[in-house]
Amino acid sequence: MGTLISIRNLTNQFGTQRVHDGLNLDIMQGEVLGIVGGSGSGKSVLLRTILGLNRPHSGEIHFGGQELMSMPDKDFACLKRRWGVMFQKGALFSSLTVADNIRFPLREFSSLTETEARELMYVRLAMVGLERDVARKYPAQLSGGMVKRVSLARALVLDPVVLFLDEPTSGLDPVSAEEFDQLIATLHRNLGLTVVMVTHDLDSLFSTCDRIAMLVDKQVIAGSLRELLANPHPVIQQYFGGGRAQVLLREH
Amino acid sequence: MIHLEKQRQDDSLFLHLQGEWCFEQAGEIRDMLAALVPEVAHITVQLQAVSRLDITAAWLIYRQAQQWQQQGKQVYFHDFPAEYLDYFAAVTTDVVTPPRLRQQAVSLFRQPVQGLGEKLLHLGQVWHSGITFFGHSLEALFVSLLSPHLFRTRAVFHHVFATGISAVPIVGLIACLISIVITYQGGGQLRDLGAELYTVDMVAISVLRELGVLLTAIMVAGRSGSAFAAEIGLMKTNQEVDALRVMGSDPFLILVVPRLVALVIALPLLTIIADIVALAAAALISSTILDISFVQFFNRIEANIEFRTFAAGLIKAPFFAVVIALVGCWQGMRVSGSSESLGKHTTQAVVDAIFLVLVLDALFSILFYRLGF
Numbered sequence: 001m002g003t004l005i006s007i008r009n010l011t012n013q014f015g016t017q018r019v020h021d022g023l024n025l026d027i028m029q030g031e032v033l034g035i036v037g038g039s040g041s042g043k044s045v046l047l048r049t050i051l052g053l054n055r056p057h058s059g060e061i062h063f064g065g066q067e068l069m070s071m072p073d074k075d076f077a078c079l080k081r082r083w084g085v086m087f088q089k090g091a092l093f094s095s096l097t098v099a100d101n102i103r104f105p106l107r108e109f110s111s112l113t114e115t116e117a118r119e120l121m122y123v124r125l126a127m128v129g130l131e132r133d134v135a136r137k138y139p140a141q142l143s144g145g146m147v148k149r150v151s152l153a154r155a156l157v158l159d160p161v162v163l164f165l166d167e168p169t170s171g172l173d174p175v176s177a178e179e180f181d182q183l184i185a186t187l188h189r190n191l192g193l194t195v196v197m198v199t200h201d202l203d204s205l206f207s208t209c210d211r212i213a214m215l216v217d218k219q220v221i222a223g224s225l226r227e228l229l230a231n232p233h234p235v236i237q238q239y240f241g242g243g244r245a246q247v248l249l250r251e252h
Numbered sequence: 253m254i255h256l257e258k259q260r261q262d263d264s265l266f267l268h269l270q271g272e273w274c275f276e277q278a279g280e281i282r283d284m285l286a287a288l289v290p291e292v293a294h295i296t297v298q299l300q301a302v303s304r305l306d307i308t309a310a311w312l313i314y315r316q317a318q319q320w321q322q323q324g325k326q327v328y329f330h331d332f333p334a335e336y337l338d339y340f341a342a343v344t345t346d347v348v349t350p351p352r353l354r355q356q357a358v359s360l361f362r363q364p365v366q367g368l369g370e371k372l373l374h375l376g377q378v379w380h381s382g383i384t385f386f387g388h389s390l391e392a393l394f395v396s397l398l399s400p401h402l403f404r405t406r407a408v409f410h411h412v413f414a415t416g417i418s419a420v421p422i423v424g425l426i427a428c429l430i431s432i433v434i435t436y437q438g439g440g441q442l443r444d445l446g447a448e449l450y451t452v453d454m455v456a457i458s459v460l461r462e463l464g465v466l467l468t469a470i471m472v473a474g475r476s477g478s479a480f481a482a483e484i485g486l487m488k489t490n491q492e493v494d495a496l497r498v499m500g501s502d503p504f505l506i507l508v509v510p511r512l513v514a515l516v517i518a519l520p521l522l523t524i525i526a527d528i529v530a531l532a533a534a535a536l537i538s539s540t541i542l543d544i545s546f547v548q549f550f551n552r553i554e555a556n557i558e559f560r561t562f563a564a565g566l567i568k569a570p571f572f573a574v575v576i577a578l579v580g581c582w583q584g585m586r587v588s589g590s591s592e593s594l595g596k597h598t599t600q601a602v603v604d605a606i607f608l609v610l611v612l613d614a615l616f617s618i619l620f621y622r623l624g625f
Binding site: 094095110111112116119120122123124138139140141156158159186191192 | 278304305309311312333336340343589
């Protein structure tokens with residue numbers, strides 16, 4: 001398994017506040033990587049930077065051997081079609097129905113017929129465990145959990161190579177969260193999908209992620225759960241030393 | 253890259269799929285499968301050599317297999333991911349049955365009637381909501397006037413600045429331009445009659461009674477009415493209004509009253525500024541094209557224009573302000589969920605506010621005529 005995304009010497013700065021300072025991170029092909037860290041440690045900024053939504057102060061990001069920062073916008077946009085992104089709040093287009101939200105990328109970027117697009121939309125709905133009649137609703141009529149599912153369905157509709165998830169299970173009930181984790185695991189197994197998720201959910205972190213990247217002191221410490229637990233850094237020990245983490249660790 | 257190997261044995265066809273079957277090749281896959289017209293009873297699709305099979309590609313294969321099955325052929329899959337089959341089984345092709353002829357005939361009559369009824373019902377709801385909003389706002393206004401600690405002075409100052417002071421340049425410019433237009437148009441006509449001095453009366457009366465306040469109100473409706481609707485509408489979609497309610501504060505007291513009071517203060521002041529700028533511009537134009545000097549111009553105004561002409565214009569400003577502020581806030585409160593709704597209600601706020609301002613202006617004209625004001 002090669003490296004899919006590699007981040008080198010990334011520095012992000014807002015005003016005088018430095019969020020990342022010489023951050024290095026490698027994301028392997030076909031792994032599920034969990035990005036964790038305390039609130040305000042720059043998880044979302046890191047994700048936004050990889051997605052090209054935030055221009056870093058300095059540093060390089062390579063995707064499959066290509067450098068993203070110096071890439072022309074058109075090529076970058078083309079590349080990003082192979083990426084699926086699920087935003088924290090869903091980011092569904094509120095003026096489109098669920099069906100049109102999911103079909104939007106298909107309509108824009110594929111040569112599929114209308115019937116094929118509709119059927120593929122229903123396949124995605126079935127995948128994320130939603131009923132068919134949800135398709136006719138508008139995002140404002142959906143519950144929080146359904147918004148997450150529809151958002152995932154939209155992220156999956158172009159069969160991405162990498163899936164970026166920003167807090168996928170936050171706001172879901174435990175049953176849905178577990179189903180969500182299983183869904184990610186299934187997709188990962190069948191599609192060889194690389195998954196990068198920012199998460200606070202220790203359950204999904206322990207059950208789904210192959211590797212964990214923890215943001216500590218404006219840098220990343222990455223490794224398997226075992227490696228991180230063996231790391232004596234006080235922030236890591238504090239993160240995994242809390243009561244909830246300890247209970248879960250005993251289970252896994 | 254996709255690769256398909258065909259192998260025929262007696263009455264069965266073996267399809268060996270190889271390579272990466274992905275979304276990008278969707279068209280190619282579809283054509284390749286459709287080009288196969290197997291004249292056999294059994295088809296076996298073997299996928300063990302496929303290095304990557306994504307959902308789109310798998311679905312296209314599955315769909316083709318379904319079509320073969322409908323043609324009476326037996327299709328077998330080898331190494332087709334089981335999870336995919338579960339997903340696909342949930343999706344059966346839609347069969348849309350057209351409504352029967354009798355039903356169509358009924359709906360032909362029912363539709364307009366039903367549509368009219370729904371429209372009326374909707375109109376009733378809108379009126380109900382508007383009147384409730386108006387009452388609730390007035391109640392909140394009296395509550396805050398009776399107990400001054402509830403009155404949000406800082407917010408009022410903020411909105412006076414946003415709706416009034418920052419609107420001074422554009423309101424002044426518009427007053428200036430409209431006054432130039434009237435002076436040129438009217439002055440030219442009156443000079444032919446040798447009555448150019450009456451230009452002063454004409455400009456002063458039309459600006460002070462009507463145009464100053466009306467154009468200012470329309471400008472403010474466009475600037476601030478829409479801003480009120482958008483601000484409150486976004487707060488509504490963010491559940492900020494709900495948060496206020498849950499905290500036990502009245503959103504009317506916090507959101508509507510300061511905007512209402514601020515606009516009632518700002519609009520008359522803007523009107524006075526518009527009047528001054530318009531008269532100054534008229535004086536300037538008169539002195540250049542009509543040979544009426546500044547002294548002559550203002551002497552004429554002092555002699556012929558009574559204070560009540562100015563008052564007749566100014567007195568309308570607070571009423572216009574109430575209409576603009578309440579319509580803006582009301583439409584903001586009516587926003588629900590989507591960004592489309594936000595746009596719709598913001599537009600509606602401006603359109604309704606301008607419409608109501610003009611209606612009110614017409615009523616004032618009738619009233620002033622009857623009163624001989």
